[in-house]
Ligand SMILES: Nc1nc2c(ncn2[C@@H]2O[C@H](COP(=O)(O)OP(=O)(O)OP(=O)(O)O)[C@@H](O)[C@H]2O)c(=O)[nH]1
């Protein structure tokens with residue numbers, strides 16, 4: 001079994017085993033950044049970093065479709081928009097492996113089936129906890145809900161800050177990126193789109 005392809009191995013205590021080649025690559029990076037990986041404070045760092053990255057990227061082990069498979073048919077005749085607003089999330093950009101932190105609003109207009117509301121946040125985290133660009137994250141969350149719930153409409157709006165624009169590069173703190181993906185009636189019907197956008201804005 002190849003530990004590099006996401007099939008992790010664990011010790012008796014259930015802690016993930018870090019392959020030597022992964023630790024060595026982190027030591028190389030520390031050396032390249034200008035420090036000495038053998039000094040006391042950095043000795044355990046490669047294993048910690050490896051485990052931290054497995055956690056940052058645990059979305060690769062997650063299947064959002066599973067979260068959306070547990071649906072309910074009857075919710076008291078409710079057939080209006082369901083919105084989960086301002087769900088905080090963390091991701092990492094695929095260009096610099098820098099943190100992306102933000103919040104997402106996820107809405108759908110149910111068809112036959114509704115889902116437990118926490119599942120919308122689980123889908124978001126499942127895709128966010130991978131190496132991402134914000135546009136793809138937004139599209140994947142919307143598409144997963146569209147494919148699995150067959151709703152009448154889906155709207156996803158994400159606002160996030162990119163660490164690669166604050167701590168390095170253009171060094172422009174405070175700026176956010178906003179992306180949205182509308183499907184179904186939120187794409188084709190102007191009134192539905194306005195309604196969902198005003199709910200998302202909290203107007
Ligand atoms: N569209 C998009 N761009 C992103 C995202 N995350 C990071 N980026 C951008 O990806 C780009 C990568 O540009 P490159 O020119 O290849 O890399 P770079 O030399 O490090 O660029 P700078 O960040 O401008 O220093 C940068 O403009 C980043 O701001 C994202 O989620 N979506």
Ligand SMILES: [Zn+2]
Pocket residue numbers: 093094095096097098162164165
């Ligand atoms: Zn980046």
